[in-house]
Amino acid sequence: MKLPVNSIKKFCKCNTDIEDIVNIVSTKIGAIEEVIELSVMYEGVYVTQIISKKEHPNADKLGIYQIALDKEENIQVVAGDKKLNVGDKVAYIKPGYIVPSTFNTLEPLKIKTLKVRGVLSNGMLCSERELNIGPDGDRVLVLDSEAPVGVSFADYYELNDIVIDIENKALTNRGDLFGIIGLAREISAAQGLPFSSPQWYTEDTLLYKTEKELLPLEVKNQSANLCPRYVCVSMRNVHVSNSPVWLKSLLIRAGIKPVNNIVDITNYLALLTGQPLHAFDYDKVVKRDPGSNGEANIVVRLAKDGEKIHTLDGDIIQLSSSNLVIADSTNPIALGGVIGGMDTQIDMNTKNIIIESACFDRYIIRKTSMEHGLFTEAVTRYTKGQSPELSLS
Structure with missing residues (x-):
């Protein structure tokens, strides 16, 4: 977990002297692999x-x-x-x-x-x-x-930052520490200071309104024992572009490669909260699904032996019945909690999207990751344990 120290300042009033932060992290949170000074x-x-x-x-x-x-x-x-x-x-x-x-x-x-x-x-x-x-x-x-x-x-652009690279193994049972807010809370507690989570993170009030002409979306969770919560929202008329420099700057400091504004904002929120998100191209989901009838179908299920998926990293992998997938009515479109599919990725022509937020069983994610040699930011977070409540936050 790469912790950009400047980002901590936005969420707590703790002492951000680098020696103090390094001491707290190394003695109370986990082993430090490296301290990187970017300003030079x-x-x-x-x-x-x-x-x-x-x-x-x-x-x-x-x-x-x-x-x-x-x-x-x-x-x-x-x-x-x-x-x-x-x-x-x-x-x-x-x-x-x-x-x-x-x-x-x-x-x-x-x-x-x-x-x-x-x-x-x-x-x-x-x-x-x-x-x-x-x-x-x-x-x-x-x-x-x-x-x-x-x-x-x-x-x-806050590239005068110092990044603390915390060893992931040290945070095995602390999924909350894979987000900047969780780390800010922990550092504040170590310094004996009060901490308040951002209002947008804790309040129950929905800060968006639905349109009358909704993009039709049906979600079926056929593996609730392996995915205790799966939440989707569809959004229309989005504009895909390059992200602003401040967002690219933060992602780079955290070791995440910028892609485009939609993908980057999902990674940004995951970086803040520890909750992975994934975005699908709505129209691609509909177009590739022979049973769509003009609506997007999202099905959470176990894969069938021999099914294949073309992943975002360019590989075509053959699945087994122990793999959890996100599918349309017929075929997998993502390997649940591990990696998305190439066929439904966001690109510069995307107009409508589906945003996924979910809680997956950590053990099936770890097993799938090891089986296919896939180690992503989502895998890192899901295998540390996530609360189903965080999927809605």
């Missing part, structure tokens, strides 16, 4: 704003930008992305500093002032891949419009 990776990276742009005279695919680092200093940078606009906020690395994504490699890349096809470039504008917060390396990352010019990129 982002030295020399700043928020800047583009104030002018022009074509490169000697290269069709390059753009020349003037950027503002502060009121006194404008800087010329050549970039391989010509689609940036005047006014865009971008991350800039000063000459002499290392590209974050290469920081821990054998050959870190140090930025230099140099001529690019005959034009002077004083530094570098960064993609999300170069900032180590996402996979896109083709375009310069455009930051939030509210990001203040001249501030440290790490300070603004």
Whole structure:
């Protein structure tokens, strides 16, 4: 379990001195595998704003930008992305500093002032891949419009963090400690301080309203002994996009790969609460199901020997009758509590979704995980034991 120390500050008023936190974690919670200081990776990276742009005279695919680092200093940078606009906020690395994504490699890349096809470039504008917060390396990352010019990129996006990597084995019977809120509660208790869970986490009032034209959804739990609670909600007209930088930043600090805003928000909530969530593409569930009749069918059941599923990691695995699956009326669409299926994954064309929150028997999850060699964030949390009540929180 990777604990970003900055995240604890949002949920408790405890002393967040790193030595004190490390001492509490190691003596009262579990063994520490590593303490990682992220800020050194982002030295020399700043928020800047583009104030002018022009074509490169000697290269069709390059753009020349003037950027503002502060009121006194404008800087010329050549970039391989010509689609940036005047006014865009971008991350800039000063000459002499290392590209974050290469920081821990054998050959870190140090930025230099140099001529690019005959034009002077004083530094570098960064993609999300170069900032180590996402996979896109083709375009310069455009930051939030509210990001203040001249501030440290790490300070603004909380990448000036220290991450404590807690050994998972030490938390075998403490599923509540696989969420930031649970860890904040534990640290507060260790310091003798009161703790209040966030209101949205504890209140019974539903903070959403249902539409008159609901997406039809039928759920059948045929294995209640192995899945004591299974909850679904359908949502329509969602917009799938890249997540904001603050969300990518938190997920990266916690060791979770950003995917898109829908998948990332489910992982974000799991990171906060310890309760895994999964999102299905509603229309894919309906389309692939021969017995759908225009509605989505979700069935919790044991697999049939020989059934197969194409998992999100790209493998096609053959199931046994001891595996718990989430299925449509005919075929599996997810390996319950372990991994989702490729055929119903969220992508950039998704418009309607189903969100799953469930409580699965820890022993069947562990058995399925070992049988197929699948070790996911969901497996880690479910095998530590989850309360059925948490599925509704």
